Amino acid sequence: MSDGTIAAIATAPGEAGIGIVRISGEKSIQILKKVFKPKKNIDIEDIPSRKVIYGHAIDRNGEVLDEVLVIIMRxxxxxTTEDIAEIHCHGGIVPVRxxxxxxxxxxxxxxxxxxxxxxxFxxxxxxxxxxxxxxxxxxSKTDMGLDAALNQLKGELSKEIKGIMDKLLSxxxxxxxSIDFPEHDVEEITVNRLNDMLISAGDAIEDLLESFEEGKIMKDGLSTAIIGRPNVGKSSLLNLLLKENRAIVTEIPGTTRDIIEEYLNVGGIPIRLIDTAGIRESVDIVERLGVERxxxxxxDSDLVILVLDASNKxxxxxxxxxxxxKSKxxxxxxxxxxxxxxxEDQYLYDLFGADNVIKMSVKNRMGLDKLEERIKGLVFHGKLNVSKNNLVTGIRHKRLLEKALESIKGAVLSIENQIPVDLISVDIKEAWTxxxxxxxxxxxxxIVNEIFSKFCIGK
Ligand SMILES: Nc1nc2c(ncn2[C@@H]2O[C@H](COP(=O)(O)OP(=O)(O)OP(=O)(O)O)[C@@H](O)[C@H]2O)c(=O)[nH]1
Ligand SMILES: [Mg+2]
Incomplete structure (x- = not known):
């Protein structure tokens, strides 16, 4: 059990319909008694769990701080599994504070x-x-990312991992x-059986690892950078894809100075689209910094859309x-x-492959369908495997799965080399860990502290 009673503003700062102060720990209800005066004359101790009670938040002199609703979850x-009290007040910075x-x-x-x-936890x-x-x-930035996260929250990924862990334990x-009964026969059977079990555990881990590429895209979107020299129409292309005038477009080269980032969905694929400053040698310091970005x-991108001016060499x-x-x-x-x-279109066909060169007129909205089709085609060979239950989306999970797989492969190799079975158990234990x-x-x-340090306050 953790000690102390903690409190936080659980809603985002700013103006909104409601703001929530959340308290968790032994003293939650005691503290609520001090800061809340119900409209009806009821004892706060008697408030049932999860029932909404109307009243006022008050200070120590009984002065009203705001009109509120209160919920207790014992x-x-x-x-948190501890007593929690939530005070729902008006969502302005001052009442919540x-x-x-x-x-x-x-x-x-x-x-x-x-x-x-x-x-x-x-x-x-x-x-x-x-x-x-x-x-x-x-x-989550995309619907698919949210679905994958909800699945993991339900415990589906954990269930699969625990299944593999149980196999390793057995x-x-x-x-x-086999160590306790070291007769020759027992050892033979165990080794064969062990080998099969290890291979099946390894396969299960490999399946999970394979889902990472997809999982990462679902979670973060396919990171797509639109690049090219100034004035070729990068920002115009971003606006066309987004169907809104998000970026400034002018006929002056060097218009975009900083990265512009937006999420969109192309044929079911979540995309993080990045418009960039046109690349050229420049003496302008702001422009040079833009080019660095x-x-x-x-x-950092998964995909680059290189924009060129077709009407010039x-x-x-x-x-x-x-x-x-070159490597993208x-x-x-x-x-x-x-x-x-x-x-020189022929040269570009040879360089990038004819399928990856698309003639467009952003001005006349020509070629957009082809571009969207091609993006879809490049990702997962055009078909998304959304039916799959468990996607690995976190890099921490990926690394640990890789480590476990390595240990299992080590164990399989040891069996091949007829290394004594008690030594193999070291690898299996490592995979389990x-x-x-x-x-x-x-x-x-x-590690636990590091993971939670990335959370927001109030969650
Ligand atoms: N004729 C024609 N003009 C276009 C087309 N696409 C964009 N333009 C024009 O080209 C100019 C530059 O467009 P931008 O989208 O600002 O170009 P950019 O690549 O973002 O330029 P920088 O931000 O300076 O790097 C604008 O005047 C656009 O209207 C097109 O398909 N045909
Ligand atoms: Mg631009």
């Missing part, structure tokens, strides 16, 4: 980031993968038995940019085709 049937101050004055400590969820209500899913739900039990955006700047994106997945858009075709770090069974306090 442990263990609450988010006033009530929070009064709650702190009456003995609550300010909650750290994610401390409510951390308590839910430490008190055993959810495991670590589920706790991590909470932050993924809150920060292997360890087999090995124990463009270069980092290229490095490739310039030195174009060729420099082509050099920059690229779609080349030959824009301004309404002004004619003078660019790596998987356990996903669910939180085998994870240290420092």
């Amino acid at each position: 442990g263990p049937y609450s988010y 006033r009530i929070m101050e009064e709650v702190l004055r009456n003995g609550a400590d300010i909650a750290g980031p994610g401390e409510f969820t951390k308590r839910a 430490l008190n055993g209500r959810i495991d670590l993968a589920q706790a991590e899913a909470v932050i993924d739900v809150i920060t 292997m360890l039990a087999h090995i124990e038995a 463009t270069k980092s955006a290229i490095i 490739l310039s030195g700047d174009d060729n420099d940019i082509i050099d920059l994106i 997945k690229v779609i080349a858009v030959l824009n301004k085709i309404d002004l004619g075709l003078d660019i 790596s998987l356990g770090a996903i669910t939180g069974d085998t994870v240290g306090e420092d």
